[in-house]
Amino acid sequence: MHPSADVVARYGCSAVYKHPAAKVDIVLVHGLNGDPVKTWTSTGGVFWPSDLLPAALASHDDGDDEDGEKTTRPPACNIITYGYNADVFSTRHGTGSPSDNFIHQHAQTLVADLTMFRRAADTLRNPIVWVAHSLGGIVVKRALLYSNDVRHAPPAHHHHGGGDDDVRAVFLSTYAVVFLGTPHLGAGSAVGGWACVLQRIVDAVLPRRLFHSEPVLLRALRRDNETLADINCHFLHVYQRFRVHMVHECHKTDVKGTKITIVDADSASPQLPGVTYYGIEASHAEMCKFASPHAPGFRTMVTDIRQWLLDAPAVVAVRWAFEDREKRARALGDALECISPLFLPRASPSRLPSAALTPDSIAPTMFSLSNISALSLSTPHATAPRVARPASPDAMSLRSEASTLVDEIVDQLYKLHA
Incomplete structure (x- = not known):
C-alpha cells in the first residue's frame, strides 16, 4: 500500500514502521533521482518496507526450523526511510529542482537528521542496518566515514547540534549494510570510468529530452568523481567492522532503444574478503522494488536481516x-594533566610512559583515585628529591581536597567528552 505524504516526508527521516520495543533500526537510502517512497514501491503499488518487511521478519517466530532445531524470534525493529534532494535535472516546466550538494554534504545531513531522529526516539544506541540503492550507497559510505572521523574533529566542526558522542553513534551503531546496485568502482580508468557509470545511471533514470540543461548534481559528481573513488578507497579501511552485502542487477535496462547494464557486476560487487555477494533478477531501477514476498532477491535479503536483528x-x-x-580514560587523563601541578611539579603527564595513559592502564587501575595518597604533595618551592614523603596532617587534608578535586574534574571532563 502506497504510504501517504503525511507519513513519509520528501526530505529527512520518516518511520514507516515503528515498534515500542524496537532494538534495531533499519534505514533505507535512495539514489540519484530517487524518492523515499517511489524508489521502494513496485509498479503494483507495493511499498515493501512497510507492506512486506515487518511481516517477513516476524514470519519465523519461536518454533522449529526445517531440521527440527529451535528457532529464535528476532527482536523488534523500526524501519526508517531517508529522503534527500538527489534530483539530477531541471525541466522547462520547473517541476524539478536539481541539488548542488556534494556527496559529503548529503552525508553530513544524513548523519545529522538520523542522529536527531534517533535522539528524539531515545534509540541513539540501537544497532543500524542500512539498505541503500545505487548512489545512495555512496552517501551511506561517506556518512559512516564522517561519523567516524568527527571523533577527532574540534567542536566547531559539528553541524546541526549534537556532540561527538551523538554523531559518532551512527558509526558505532552500524552493524550491516546492503548495497543494491551501488557503483563501488568506476569502469575502466578511475576518473573516466566514473563518468561513464554516472552517465549510464542518469540515462536510466530520466530521458535526456527532458533536460533543460546539464544536471547540476551530475556536473558536481563529474567534477568530484575523484572524491567518489576516494570514498570507496577509504571505506575499505572500515568495512570489515560491518556485515556487508553487495548486490548486482541481472537484467539490462532499455536506454534509448539499447539494452545496457547500468552498474555491472564488477562495479557493484568488487571481490573483498568477508563480503556476501548475490544478484537480483531485475533491472537497476527495479531491483529495489519488491512486489511480493516471492520477488527475486527479497527472501535472501530478509533471511540475512533477520539474523542480523538477532546478532546486532x-x-x-x-x-x-x-x-x-575509553571516554572515561580520556577524561581521567585530562584530569591528571589539570591537577599535575599539585603533585610532582617537575613531572608532567606528557613525560609519563605512554603505556600509563592507555585506557587499559588508566581505567580502572593505574592512577585511580585510591592511589592519590601515594603521590608527592611537594610544593613548587620544595627542595627535597622527588619522592613520596611522610604525610603530615596538612598533607592528609590536601590529599583529601585533591581527591575531591580530581573526582569533580573527571566528572566534568567526562561530560565534555560525552
Whole structure:
C-alpha cells in the first residue's frame, strides 16, 4: 500500500514502521533521482518496507526450523526511510529542482537528521542496518566515514547540534549494510570510468529530452568523481567492522532503444574478503522494488536481516562499552594533566610512559583515585628529591581536597567528552 505524504516526508527521516520495543533500526537510502517512497514501491503499488518487511521478519517466530532445531524470534525493529534532494535535472516546466550538494554534504545531513531522529526516539544506541540503492550507497559510505572521523574533529566542526558522542553513534551503531546496485568502482580508468557509470545511471533514470540543461548534481559528481573513488578507497579501511552485502542487477535496462547494464557486476560487487555477494533478477531501477514476498532477491535479503536483528544488539553493546571506557580514560587523563601541578611539579603527564595513559592502564587501575595518597604533595618551592614523603596532617587534608578535586574534574571532563 502506497504510504501517504503525511507519513513519509520528501526530505529527512520518516518511520514507516515503528515498534515500542524496537532494538534495531533499519534505514533505507535512495539514489540519484530517487524518492523515499517511489524508489521502494513496485509498479503494483507495493511499498515493501512497510507492506512486506515487518511481516517477513516476524514470519519465523519461536518454533522449529526445517531440521527440527529451535528457532529464535528476532527482536523488534523500526524501519526508517531517508529522503534527500538527489534530483539530477531541471525541466522547462520547473517541476524539478536539481541539488548542488556534494556527496559529503548529503552525508553530513544524513548523519545529522538520523542522529536527531534517533535522539528524539531515545534509540541513539540501537544497532543500524542500512539498505541503500545505487548512489545512495555512496552517501551511506561517506556518512559512516564522517561519523567516524568527527571523533577527532574540534567542536566547531559539528553541524546541526549534537556532540561527538551523538554523531559518532551512527558509526558505532552500524552493524550491516546492503548495497543494491551501488557503483563501488568506476569502469575502466578511475576518473573516466566514473563518468561513464554516472552517465549510464542518469540515462536510466530520466530521458535526456527532458533536460533543460546539464544536471547540476551530475556536473558536481563529474567534477568530484575523484572524491567518489576516494570514498570507496577509504571505506575499505572500515568495512570489515560491518556485515556487508553487495548486490548486482541481472537484467539490462532499455536506454534509448539499447539494452545496457547500468552498474555491472564488477562495479557493484568488487571481490573483498568477508563480503556476501548475490544478484537480483531485475533491472537497476527495479531491483529495489519488491512486489511480493516471492520477488527475486527479497527472501535472501530478509533471511540475512533477520539474523542480523538477532546478532546486532550484543555486538553493538560491546562496542559502546569500549567507547564509554575509553571516554572515561580520556577524561581521567585530562584530569591528571589539570591537577599535575599539585603533585610532582617537575613531572608532567606528557613525560609519563605512554603505556600509563592507555585506557587499559588508566581505567580502572593505574592512577585511580585510591592511589592519590601515594603521590608527592611537594610544593613548587620544595627542595627535597622527588619522592613520596611522610604525610603530615596538612598533607592528609590536601590529599583529601585533591581527591575531591580530581573526582569533580573527571566528572566534568567526562561530560565534555560525552
